Amino acid sequence: xxxxxxxxxxxxxxxxxxxxxxxRARGKYGVHxxxxxxxxxFERYFRVHQNTLEMLVVFVPxxxxxxxxxxxxxxALLGLVYVVGRILYLRGYVADPAKREVGFGLSVLPVIALLxxxxxxxxxxxx
Amino acid sequence: xxxxxxxxxxxxxxxxxxxxxxxRARGKYGVHxxxxxxxxxFERYFRVHQNTLEMLVVFVPxxxxxxxxxxxxxxALLGLVYVVGRILYLRGYVADPAKREVGFGLSVLPVIALLxxxxxxxxxxxx
Amino acid sequence: xxxxxxxxxxxxxxxxxxxxxxxRARGKYGVHxxxxxxxxxFERYFRVHQNTLEMLVVFVPxxxxxxxxxxxxxxALLGLVYVVGRILYLRGYVADPAKREVGFGLSVLPVIALLxxxxxxxxxxxx
Numbered sequence: 001x002x003x004x005x006x007x008x009x010x011x012x013x014x015x016x017x018x019x020x021x022x023x024r025a026r027g028k029y030g031v032h033x034x035x036x037x038x039x040x041x042f043e044r045y046f047r048v049h050q051n052t053l054e055m056l057v058v059f060v061p062x063x064x065x066x067x068x069x070x071x072x073x074x075x076a077l078l079g080l081v082y083v084v085g086r087i088l089y090l091r092g093y094v095a096d097p098a099k100r101e102v103g104f105g106l107s108v109l110p111v112i113a114l115l116x117x118x119x120x121x122x123x124x125x126x127x
Numbered sequence: 128x129x130x131x132x133x134x135x136x137x138x139x140x141x142x143x144x145x146x147x148x149x150x151r152a153r154g155k156y157g158v159h160x161x162x163x164x165x166x167x168x169f170e171r172y173f174r175v176h177q178n179t180l181e182m183l184v185v186f187v188p189x190x191x192x193x194x195x196x197x198x199x200x201x202x203a204l205l206g207l208v209y210v211v212g213r214i215l216y217l218r219g220y221v222a223d224p225a226k227r228e229v230g231f232g233l234s235v236l237p238v239i240a241l242l243x244x245x246x247x248x249x250x251x252x253x254x
Numbered sequence: 255x256x257x258x259x260x261x262x263x264x265x266x267x268x269x270x271x272x273x274x275x276x277x278r279a280r281g282k283y284g285v286h287x288x289x290x291x292x293x294x295x296f297e298r299y300f301r302v303h304q305n306t307l308e309m310l311v312v313f314v315p316x317x318x319x320x321x322x323x324x325x326x327x328x329x330a331l332l333g334l335v336y337v338v339g340r341i342l343y344l345r346g347y348v349a350d351p352a353k354r355e356v357g358f359g360l361s362v363l364p365v366i367a368l369l370x371x372x373x374x375x376x377x378x379x380x381x
Contacts, residue, residue: 002323005322005376009369015311015312019308056311097159180307184266192263245259246267253256
């Protein structure tokens with residue numbers, strides 16, 4: 001499971017980095033805590049971070065269970081697509097919210113594949 | 128641990144489905160990203176999704192540790208109550224925020240039981 | 255891994271307790287669901303809870319993987335620093351958002367250490 005562990009850690013580090021970008025945007029656009037609105041570009045970073053949180057809580061258990069019940073190498077490869085997809089999502093969303101679609105798809109599709117694959121893998125052993 | 132894995136995956140799929148309902152409500156009530164407010168019903172879907180995120184980050188480790196240190200079958204059964212409770216929570220909250228109590232209780236109580244049971248199970252082996 | 259499991263469960267219980275403080279602040283400051291703004295002190299509790307969610311999704315997998323690939327006792331000790339740091343963060347932030355720095359640092363640093371340590375530990379076995 002080491003490849004899966006490494007990919008999970010890369011996804012976590014990416015998420016922490018996105019959080020740092022939110023902090024930087026707070027300073028740059030003058031949006032002071034606890035406010036979470038007030039400047040359009042700040043709000044884009046904030047929503048990317050928040051949306052990545054929403055993905056991450058599904059991604060981590062899904063990749064781990066896929067790695068356990070289906071195949072760890074495929075789990076790690078799908079996980080890498082997710083990590084890269086999130087970078088494209090960040091770049092697209094910050095440039096223009098309408099441009100977030102490609103990165104969104106590239107990070108959502110591997111998560112759906114991990115989720116359904118893991119359900120098939122674990123469900124098969126239940127029956 | 129297969130029953131626990133399957134219930135975790137069902138809870139994750141439920142959460143993804145709630146996210147899709149938020150996306151649908153964005154279109155239906157004209158609340159465009161990155162805005163997260165602007166229509167009462169949209170905000171209810173948004174809060175259900177957000178609250179389910181808050182539950183999920185506790186539910187997944189708690190059910191896994193309960194399954195490991197107490198009993199996997201009981202873990203899976205408590206987990207199923209949580210999954211059903213969240214559906215009632217969604218239906219109640221969207222109809223009227225004051226009606227979210229039953230579903231909230233039915234999803235919070237199994238999480239508390241998993242949390243305290245797992246603490247007892249793991250703590251017992253520590254001492 | 256029992257010490258790691260116990261520390262994860264303490265961090266989860268702490269997070270649930272922070273959520274209860276948000277609920278109490280809703281009543282105390284008259285901010286009714288689904289609103290998440292309207293009173294400065296309520297917003298501080300809300301942001302502490304939200305920020306702790308953001309930390310928790312990184313903390314739980316990071317401490318588990320550090321415990322697996324590096325050392326479970328060190329994982330548990332770093333995890334305890336995180337749990338205590340979050341209490342200081344809550345107390346500081348609620349008193350004055352400018353005073354959240356010490357608790358923030360004390361809870362972020364162990365998470366960064368767990369993350370990088372786990373990456374080193376799992377990466378070493380991959381190569």
